Amino acid sequence: MSGSSCKKEKLLQSGGELRFSTDTLTFDTVFTSLGSATVGLKIFNPQKEKVKVSSIRLAGGSSSFFHLNVDGKSGEGQDIEVAGNDSIYVFATVKVDPNDENTPFVVEDKLIASLNGRDFSVPVLAYGQNAHYIRDSVLSPMQTWGTDKPYVIMGGALVTEGDKLTIVPGCRIYMHANARLFVAGTLEALGTKTDSIIFQGDRLDRSYFGYEGYPGEWGGIYFTSYSTANVLRHVIIRNCGNGAQGAPPAAIQLAPDSVADAVPQLTMDRCTIENSIAYGILSFGGSLKAENCLIHSCGANALALVQGGNYELNNCTFATYGNNKISHTDNPVVLMLNFYLYTQVLYDTGSLSAVLRNCVIAGSLDNEFFAEKVSETPATIKLENCLLKMADETKIPTWVVRSNVRFTKPDGTLDPQFTDVPKANYRPKPGSPLINAGMDYTGISLMHDLDDKPRHAGTAADIGCYEVE
Secondary structure: OOOOOOOOOOEEEOOOEEEOOOOOEEEOOOOOOOOOEEEEEEEEEOOOOOEEEEEEEOHHHOOOOEEEEEEOEEEEHHHHHHOEEEEEEEEHHHEEEOOOOOOOOOEEEEEEEEEEEEEEEEEEEOOOOOOEEEEEOOOOOOOEEEEOOEEEEEEEEEEEOOEEEEEEEOOOEEEEEOOOEEEEEEEEEEEEOOOOOEEOOOOOOHHHHHHOOOOOOOOEEEEEOOOOOOOOOOEEEEEOOOOHHHHHOOOEEEOOOOOOOOOOOOOEOOOEEEEOOOEEEEEEEEEEEEEEEEEEEEOOOOEEOOOOEEEEEOOOOOEOOOOOOOOOOOOOOOOEEEEOOOOOOEEEOOOEEEEEOOOEEEEOOOOEEEEEEOOOOOOEEEHHHHHHHHOOOOHHHOOOEOOOOOEOOOOOOOOEEEEEEEOOEEEOOOOOOOOOOOOOOOOOOOEEEOOEEEOOOOOOOOOOOOOOO
16 A cells, blocks of 8 residues: 655744845825725745745834735734745835825834844835925936925936036925035025025924934035036034945035136035034035035034135034034144145045134034145145134144134133033124224125124124124
8 A cells, every 4th residue: 555645844843034125115195185095915935845934013113104904914923933035925015195294204113024033124214294305316407495395315416517406596406315406517505594405304293303403314415526606595414424335424525626716616605514423524625615604513513614615615614512423522623734635645535625713613622623735745824813712822834824823711701701612602792802894805895794794783793704893
């Protein structure tokens, strides 16, 4: 006699892996009405043995915007057996109100599958509000961004060489954690005092950040070598400076200026950079003209000019005091070099020309200004009617030209007397040494400060970005 029987498939008791049919579970719908959408994926068992997936769940749990259907059953899955070289379906549903301003622009969670004590996960992502969504996009041809809906940038966005992005007053740009705006062409963002243009993180549910702005929520703006004639006016860049898209961590970065013209690569007028986790402005041989700008609360230098470049900085305030989010222990507020050091013996150089007029450099370190050069490459720095935090003014090299420069000391001598540093109010108090201490220069009588007050209102202009008398 002969007989046959079914052989029971062996269960993998340890180790193993799970694979997903996609690297991100994405809802591509831009919601225009209250409703829901569903997308799905497969979870694969690539082993020849059967596996038991102990749980399939959302990291957000009951507070998640998403709902699961696992292997045909509503809700999270537990102890689900998957045959060798087989798979199961998982569907996710999201329901959002696109007009609920408390909902983040980008709704996120994580789908987690656990096998033998090891977690495997994939991001889950949907759009939460009505907005213009820019995701890993080339912004070509020329575009104008208006105020009908906010703009949300996810990943990299590029203004191509020869093209121009115009941003109108009052436009709001929300940047995802992995976002950076690259400008190879021209960016013209012309706001007003009442309708500033604001770049900020896209998390509107501020409880995620303790109801405060948090440094490093997104990357920054990167101007390439062939970018030219960029203008920012009444633009606020906040809570930024992470290394998104592989760029150095800076709110604004300038690559070496390779355009042979007399126009600055970037002109900044009445702009604010605040709460950068690293650099405020980082320039590698770029060209910049900035007037009446405030750059404060940066984890690295508020202004770092390296490898040379051409710079004119008038009536600007650079300040970092450190707080519970920003460490300020070793990076001076302002750094100027005509070289960039790769190793102790390997470096690149570039001719440096920088003029600072009526600027204040303030912070909690003893010395907040540092300049150095290599002798084989030209370097000229002029400081005119500036107030610098320097315990030891002899640390300023003799080749730095100084005219009517004064120094704040650690004992409080010539403290700029800002109104309220913890609340980022850098307007001088009455009696501040910044008041009526500035110099005249071409165009100052036509200038307005960061509050849009006319300059030269007293016997002389004030130092820094604000005019108070």
